[in-house]
Amino acid sequence: MNSKIKKALRHTNQKEGLIFEKSSPGKRAFELPPLDVPAADPARALGANHRRAGIEGFPEVSEIEVLRHFTRLSTWNYAIDLGMYPLGSCTMKYNPRVNEFVARLDGIATEHPYQPQELSQGCLKILRLLEECLLEITAMDAITLQPAAGAHGEMTGLLLIRAYLGKQGNPRKKVLIPDSAHGTNPATAVIAGYEVENIKSESHGQIDVDKLRDLVTGDVAALMITNPSTLGIFEQRIPEIAEILHAKGALLYMDGANMNALTGVTRPGDLGVDVMHLNLHKTFSTPHGGGGPGAGPVAMKKILEPFRPVPILVEKEGGRLALEPVRPDSIGRVKAFAGNFGVLVRALAYILAYGPGVRQATEDAVLNANYIRKHLEGVYELPYSLPSMHEVVFSDAIQKKNGVNTVDIAKRLIDYGFHPYTTAFPLIVAGAMMIEPTESESKEECDLFIDAMKAIAEEAATKPEIVKTAPHTTRVRRLDEVGAARKPILRWKPAAPRSEAAD
Amino acid sequence: MRYLPKSPAERQEMLAAIGAKSIDELFSSIPERFRLREALNIPGPYSETEVIQYFKDRAAENSNGYTSFLGAGVYNHLRSVVTDVIIQRGEFLTSYTPYQAEITQGTLQAIFEFQTLMCQLTGQEVANASMYDGSTATTEAVLMAERLTSRRRVLVARSVHPEYRDVLKTYAKNSGLRVEEIPFTTSGTVDARALQATLKDDVAAVVVQSPNFFGAIESYATLADFTHAAGAMFVVAIAEGVSLGLVKPPAEADIVAMEGQSFGLPPSYGGPFAGVIASRDKFVRQMPGRLAGQTTDSEGQRGFVLTLATREQHIRREKATSNICTNQALCALAATVHLTLLGKEGLREMAEQNLSKAQFALSELLKISGVRRTFDAPFFNEFTVELPRSVKLVNAELLREKIIGPLALGTAYPELTKRALVCVTETTTRAEMERFAGALKRALERPI
Numbered sequence: 001m002n003s004k005i006k007k008a009l010r011h012t013n014q015k016e017g018l019i020f021e022k023s024s025p026g027k028r029a030f031e032l033p034p035l036d037v038p039a040a041d042p043a044r045a046l047g048a049n050h051r052r053a054g055i056e057g058f059p060e061v062s063e064i065e066v067l068r069h070f071t072r073l074s075t076w077n078y079a080i081d082l083g084m085y086p087l088g089s090c091t092m093k094y095n096p097r098v099n100e101f102v103a104r105l106d107g108i109a110t111e112h113p114y115q116p117q118e119l120s121q122g123c124l125k126i127l128r129l130l131e132e133c134l135l136e137i138t139a140m141d142a143i144t145l146q147p148a149a150g151a152h153g154e155m156t157g158l159l160l161i162r163a164y165l166g167k168q169g170n171p172r173k174k175v176l177i178p179d180s181a182h183g184t185n186p187a188t189a190v191i192a193g194y195e196v197e198n199i200k201s202e203s204h205g206q207i208d209v210d211k212l213r214d215l216v217t218g219d220v221a222a223l224m225i226t227n228p229s230t231l232g233i234f235e236q237r238i239p240e241i242a243e244i245l246h247a248k249g250a251l252l253y254m255d256g257a258n259m260n261a262l263t264g265v266t267r268p269g270d271l272g273v274d275v276m277h278l279n280l281h282k283t284f285s286t287p288h289g290g291g292g293p294g295a296g297p298v299a300m301k302k303i304l305e306p307f308r309p310v311p312i313l314v315e316k317e318g319g320r321l322a323l324e325p326v327r328p329d330s331i332g333r334v335k336a337f338a339g340n341f342g343v344l345v346r347a348l349a350y351i352l353a354y355g356p357g358v359r360q361a362t363e364d365a366v367l368n369a370n371y372i373r374k375h376l377e378g379v380y381e382l383p384y385s386l387p388s389m390h391e392v393v394f395s396d397a398i399q400k401k402n403g404v405n406t407v408d409i410a411k412r413l414i415d416y417g418f419h420p421y422t423t424a425f426p427l428i429v430a431g432a433m434m435i436e437p438t439e440s441e442s443k444e445e446c447d448l449f450i451d452a453m454k455a456i457a458e459e460a461a462t463k464p465e466i467v468k469t470a471p472h473t474t475r476v477r478r479l480d481e482v483g484a485a486r487k488p489i490l491r492w493k494p495a496a497p498r499s500e501a502a503d
Numbered sequence: 504m505r506y507l508p509k510s511p512a513e514r515q516e517m518l519a520a521i522g523a524k525s526i527d528e529l530f531s532s533i534p535e536r537f538r539l540r541e542a543l544n545i546p547g548p549y550s551e552t553e554v555i556q557y558f559k560d561r562a563a564e565n566s567n568g569y570t571s572f573l574g575a576g577v578y579n580h581l582r583s584v585v586t587d588v589i590i591q592r593g594e595f596l597t598s599y600t601p602y603q604a605e606i607t608q609g610t611l612q613a614i615f616e617f618q619t620l621m622c623q624l625t626g627q628e629v630a631n632a633s634m635y636d637g638s639t640a641t642t643e644a645v646l647m648a649e650r651l652t653s654r655r656r657v658l659v660a661r662s663v664h665p666e667y668r669d670v671l672k673t674y675a676k677n678s679g680l681r682v683e684e685i686p687f688t689t690s691g692t693v694d695a696r697a698l699q700a701t702l703k704d705d706v707a708a709v710v711v712q713s714p715n716f717f718g719a720i721e722s723y724a725t726l727a728d729f730t731h732a733a734g735a736m737f738v739v740a741i742a743e744g745v746s747l748g749l750v751k752p753p754a755e756a757d758i759v760a761m762e763g764q765s766f767g768l769p770p771s772y773g774g775p776f777a778g779v780i781a782s783r784d785k786f787v788r789q790m791p792g793r794l795a796g797q798t799t800d801s802e803g804q805r806g807f808v809l810t811l812a813t814r815e816q817h818i819r820r821e822k823a824t825s826n827i828c829t830n831q832a833l834c835a836l837a838a839t840v841h842l843t844l845l846g847k848e849g850l851r852e853m854a855e856q857n858l859s860k861a862q863f864a865l866s867e868l869l870k871i872s873g874v875r876r877t878f879d880a881p882f883f884n885e886f887t888v889e890l891p892r893s894v895k896l897v898n899a900e901l902l903r904e905k906i907i908g909p910l911a912l913g914t915a916y917p918e919l920t921k922r923a924l925v926c927v928t929e930t931t932t933r934a935e936m937e938r939f940a941g942a943l944k945r946a947l948e949r950p951i
Contacts, residue, residue, distance in 0.1 A: 019616055019843050029844040030583055035856050036933040037863035042749055045858055046881045050720050052751045057623050058847040066843050067585055070836075073609035074594035077601075081593030094506055095597050098551045103771075104587070107562025112573045113773035115566050115907050116898070122564035123772045133545045148635040148774065151826045162677060187826035193677035196821045234532040265530055266537045289590075289833025290610035291600035291632070291793065293775030309673070332673035336576060336638035336666035337773025349554050355547020357504055359539075363526045364507055364514075370529055371517045387532045411605070420603050442508035443517060474605040476806040481604075484798035484810040488787065490629050491619040 004455040007083065007448050008417030013475055016072040019059050020492045029063040057494055076475055077290070078419045084445050088391045088422035088434025089182070089230060091260045091282035093365075096353065099285065099346035108345060113337040117322050123341065124321035127313055130297075130348040134278060137358075138256075139269025140299035144308045145339045150257060151184040152334065153277025153296025154224070156309060158192035159331040160275055160300060161222050161251050163307040167329065172221035172250070178207055180231060180426045182255060185224045194221060201428055205231045205384040209240060216248045226255040227268070230426035230434070231384050232369065232391035234261075242272025251275065259283040260438065261366060261390035264359030268299075275300040284347035295343040309334045364439035365390040368446055372437060375450040379457045383429050390438070396431035404460040404467045406431045411478070412459070412470035416452035504548065570935045571907040574885045574926025575716070576637065576664050576742045577773065578765045580853070581930055586767045586840045590833055600793075600832070604808045610832060611807035614795040617839040624744065624842075625759040626752030627781035631792035632809075633835040637762025638670040640778030641710065641740045643791045643825055644760040645671060645680070647780070648708035648736035650789045655680055656706045658698065658735075662687045662715035664742055665915035671710075685709075691719035691878025691887060695726055702733040712740040713753065717878050717912075717924065718861075718885030720750060727755030745928075746883040748854030758782045767841025768834055777834035787811065791825035856929035857884035860936070864927045867940040873947055877922055885926040887912065891947060894923045900946035906939055 042051050061069075078085070085092035103109060111123055131143050147153035158175065165171045174197050175189040186196045199215060202208040207225065216223075223245055227235045235241070242252045254268050254276035260283045262268070268276050280286050281294035288294075300308075310330045311323035323338060354361060366389055373382070373392040380394035396406040410420030410433070422434035437446060460467050471477070509517075514526070523529055530538065549557065571579070590596065594609060601607030601614075614632045621630035634640040645657050657675065659668055661684045668684070675682045685701065686694045693711050702709070709730040713721035723739070730737040739753040741761040753759055763777035764770075782790060788811065796810035845853060861884045868874050873891035890897055894911035901908040913920035927936060 016612075018612070018619075020619065023846075025847075028846050028848050029585075030581075030846070030849045032581065032849070032852055032856060032929060035859055037859050037936075039855065040859040040862040042855065042858060045862055046720065046750060046883075049722070050750050050881060052747070052749055054847055054851065055623050055748070058620070058850065059843050060846045060848065061843065063583075063585060063844065066840065067589070069843070070589045070595075070613070070840055071592070073612055074589070074592045075609065076607070076612075077594040077598045077609040078603070078606040079594045080597035085597075085599065087599055090599055092597075092599060096506060098554050100591060100596070102555060102558035104769075105558055105562045107565045107567045108558060109769040109771050110567075110579075111565050111772040112571055112577055112579070112770045112907070114573050114575055114577070114910055115569075115571065116902065119566040119569065119902075119907070120772070122561035125564065126558075126561050129546070136543055136545050148639070152635065152639075155826060159673070159677060183823070184826055186821035187823040190821045190823075191674070191678065191826045193679070236532055236534065239534070239537070264539065264543050266533050266539055270537055270539075287596045287833065288599045289596055290598045290607070290613075290836065291830050291832035293635075293777075293831045293834055295775075332676065333638075333666060333669035334673055335670060335774070336636055336664070340774040341772035342769075342775050345558070349558065351545060352547045352549045352554050352557060353506065353551075354504065355545055355549070356542035357548050358543065358545075360504055360507060363529075364509060366529050367514065367517055367521075367526065370521050370523070374521045387529070389530075389532070410603075414603070414606055419599075419606065439507060443513045445508075446517075471605050476605055476608060476804055477800040477802055479604050479800045479806045479808050480798045481808050481810065484796040484808050485813070488794070488810055489797040490615075490787070490794055490810075491622045492615070 005416050006451060010473055013075050014072045016069060018492050019061065019069050020057060022061050022065055023059045025060055027060045027062050029061055029066045083417060084437060084441050084449055085419040086421045086435045086437050086449065087419065088436040089257060089425065091436060091438055093285055093438040094440040095285055095287040096350060099349040102349050103342045103345045121321060124313060126345060126348055128321055130344055131313065133351045134297055134299060137263055138276065138299045139267035141302040142305035142308060143297055143299045145297045145344055146309050146334050147277065147296040147298060148335050148340050149292065149294040150277055150279040150296045151188055153298045154184055154188040155191055156298045156334050157253050157275045157277055158188060160304045160307045162192055163329065163331050164304050165221055173219045175221055176215060176223040178225065180229050180428050181224060181226055182230065182257060185255060204386055205229065205233055207235060207241060209237050212241060213244055216244055216250055218248065220248065220250045222251045222253045224253045224255060226258060228258045228261045228389040231393050232388045233384060233386045234389055239272045257282060258390065261362065263362045265362050275304055280343055280347040285350040286343045286346040293340050293343055295340045307331050311338060361439045368437040368439065368441055371446055372435060372450060376453055379454055380433060391434060391436035393429055394433040395429050396433060399457065399460040400431060402460055402464045404464045406433050408467045408470060409433065409456055412456045412467045413452060414471040415473045418449060418452060566907060569905050569907050572909045572925050572927065572939060573907060575910045575924055576762065577770045578743055578928055579770060579930050580745060580765055580928055582767050582841060583844050585844055586837050589840045590837050595836055596833065601809060604806065608806060611795050613836050613839055615797060615807050617835045618795060620839060620842050621779050621781050624747045624752065625761060625781040626754045627759055628784045629787050630779055630781035631790055631794055633830040634778035634780060634792050635831060636774060636776045636778045637740065637742050637760065638667040640760040640780050641667045642671045642674045644738045644758040644780055645708050645710060647758060647789050647791060648738060649680060651736060651786060652707045654705050654707035657682045657708050658685050658701055658706055659710040660685045660693045660712065662691065662693060662717055663710055663712040663740055664716050667740060690880040691717040692721050692880045693726055695729065698726060699729045702729055702735065704734055706733055706735040708736045708738045710738045710740060712742060714743055714746055714883045714885065717887045718882040719878055719880035720882060723753050723755045743883065745854055745857060748850040749858060750883060763834065763838045766838035768837055775831055775834055777831040777838055793830045853929050860927045860929065860931055861886060864925060864936045867936055871940060871944045871947060884928055885924060887922050887924055889922050894921060897946050900949065901942050904942040906942055
């Protein structure tokens with residue numbers, strides 16, 4: 001064992017097949033209370049043509065088998081609860097457990113979206129307080145909590161812009177998107193009915209303001225900007241950018257994926273941003289859960305307020321809250337019911353725990369990123385040297401000379417007990433290594449990470465093979481992704497009866 | 504602050520290592536005039552105890568102690584404590600999207616099992632790793648049909664959930680899709696003749712729901728035949744998945760869009776849930792959303808990866824099949840655990856109990872003078888009755904007896920005033936149904 005691997009040791013993990021392979025007829029893991037009404041005859045009640053025979057292949061296992069099955073699977077995952085998860089752009093911070101507790105309370109988890117609003121005042125007060133907190137944090141005038149995720153928020157935001165411009169007579173044709181943007185931005189613009197015009201960053205990785213001035217014509221509806229950019233750098237000329245857009249009647253959209261760098265320190269609304277989404281599963285600590293659920297509220301300036309998706313939370317006489325389903329200028333409904341309420345509850349629990357002290361979280365996140373940058377600068381190439389905010393982007397330029405690329409280094413980090421950083425992003429950095437520690441890492445964990453990155457750099461120089469074939473300690477080795485895509489196997493099927501010859 | 508793992512001394516040490524005099528220096532790239540100097544005006548900081556108390560106080564202002572007969576796309580079903588135990592394991596809860604396959608095999612295999620379960624339930628060949636919810640899955644199914652047919656007209660049954668239709672209209676408005684609605688018959692099911700008359704070779708998709716918003720079970724065969732004869736895609740939305748334990752899956756469908764809330768997810772005031780898209784193998788490359796696939800590692804062991812990512816936004820950017828980035832992985836995991844716990848027998852038995860209880864509830868309600876059954880198509884756990892009075896007024900009376908009455912259909916369907924959509928599940932007891940019938944009888948007998 002490499003003595004430089006300080007954080008991790010090999011240990012046994014259990015083998016486990018698919019649940020379908022454990023199934024045996026007659027076993028069960030859940031029993032219902034006895035039926036207290038006369039049993040209906042399904043063939044009569046439904047009609048024989050609607051009645052289904054048993055579901056072929058559906059699992060039949062006992063409770064202990066279910067528990068062990070999923071517990072074993074869980075041990076094959078890396079998680080924030082196990083250690084640093086420096087995935088740039090993803091803000092993998094601690095997910096406080098009290099948030100899980102309150103989201104499951106009777107009276108919170110149990111509520112039906114169509115129950116009378118006089119019996120939902122608790123839910124609506126939660127939504128109202130979260131709205132107020134997020135408006136204060138963003139310095140915006142109005143907000144919708146409806147969108148279910150960041151990309152869903154982006155779409156909602158662009159539809160607001162489209163509706164606003166359309167109301168003035170021309171929704172316009174184009175959305176400008178910097179080449180450093182998240183892939184969701186251009187995909188969203190198309191869904192919202194816009195053409196995408198990519199704009200190149202200038203040499204320091206910032207928006208080229210002079211070029212922007214030429215690009216903003218009467219055809220441009222908006223610029224989608226990420227701030228700090230995906231390079232982890234604050235867009236210093238953002239107020240000027242906003243002015244250029246506004247002068248031509250276009251709007252400034254901000255992708256709030258990186259709000260963890262700004263919360264409590266500066267406010268997008270003050271910077272000239274017209275509309276933005278927040279990823280509650282990033283900045284506001286709701287768990288990623290292996291890829292969702294999230295929530296992507298959209299905050300906006302007054303001019304966009306009339307177009308918000310329904311239902312709209314309003315305050316009636318006597319302070320009673322209500323969700324209103326109809327607004328004449330609304331873009332319509334973006335999702336059934338009232339947003340990802342359970343996620344919104346968790347985000348509010350996070351905000352209440354910090355209060356105004358949330359600024360300290362931002363400061364610690366930026367401190368950690370700069371501490372790591374300081375120690376790894378020179379060990380890894382730093383393609384853009386402007387000050388880092390909450391994340392730092394290196395490249396594999398130095399290691400590439402030895403045939404070791406960013407993915408190899410990322411995979412080798414696994415052997416050292418860390419989750420990889422983000423590799424294939426941002427696109428404007430060849431061989432990007434995008435590191436976002438978040439505020440949740442102690443100095444000790446940051447030091448271990450720095451040690452690991454240095455040790456890997458040394459390996460890349462002296463024994464590159466070990467890096468190029470990493471990871472070496474995981475239960476599976478590098479997987480054949482090409483084969484998976486060429487001949488997709490996307491579900492389990494019962495084995496065909498095997499013939500003697502095949503054995 | 505309890506979530507932050509640094510002492511003041513450590514912060515100073517780290518600043519010194521960086522060579523910064525103060526934390527402020529690290530924010531020097533933000534122009535001075537935009538730096539926030541005063542504290543944010545938000546409540547807190549709260550201790551854990553205070554956070555819990557705040558939410559308990561809010562919970563107390565909700566519907567605790569009431570018995571509900573609401574469904575309409577969100578259903579109250581039994582859930583095993585095991586489901587919550589599993590999905591609260593930190594290794595699942597606090598893991599990211601499984602892009603690094605070597606250390607996320609747990610999530611990946613669970614998604615693969617989810618996809619398999621969804622195929623088995625829906626009778627389709629391939630299912631994705633989940634979408635936001637049933638409403639957005641239905642919309643994405645339509646967009647998928649649009650890509651497959653290169654046509655721009657969509658026919659959606661009025662008996663599809665009103666909010667699903669609203670979401671579809673929001674998306675359609677901006678992508679040049681024309682959405683038209685197909686009426687329902689006096690049985691509460693899709694008017695097949697009206698559908699046939701409207702279908703032309705410019706239609707991308709026909710969307711029906713079953714059980715539909717009125718609880719009625721659609722007969723697919725004729726509708727699918729008409730749809731396919733016009734070269735359109737037959738899209739079936741399913742809002743109540745438990746019905747699939749007893750009701751034949753839509754084998755005729757080209758695309759199924761399902762809401763997974765009924766599989767172990769609490770109502771939670773409307774979310775988070777998990778949508779599903781299931782379809783035919785031949786259409787997989789036009790499917791939106793993540794997919795987990797089986798493969799092998801360099802030593803020949805079975806493993807799983809996210810696959811066919813060339814459809815997705817992070818690779819394709821503006822040419823992606825959808826802008827969706829997240830799935831509802833943890834909700835999909837809950838559904839996987841829940842359905843595994845139920846198993847073949849459990850799901851069938853749960854479905855049978857729903858059916859039996861709904862039959863019982865209807866028979867109890869029909870004993871009340873003036874209550875009439877409307878829409879005579881077969882139903883699963885929801886049905887429609889007509890009351891001799893406004894449903895809203897009746898519901899106000901029921902509230903006094905701590906009963907949340909059925910949904911008033913008149914809100915979404917102005918022609919259906921006085922009609923109520925009643926839902927009962929396996930969680931509704933006989934005593935509750937009898938109490939409901941008694942209260943309804945009293946409410947209707949009360950002089951106006």
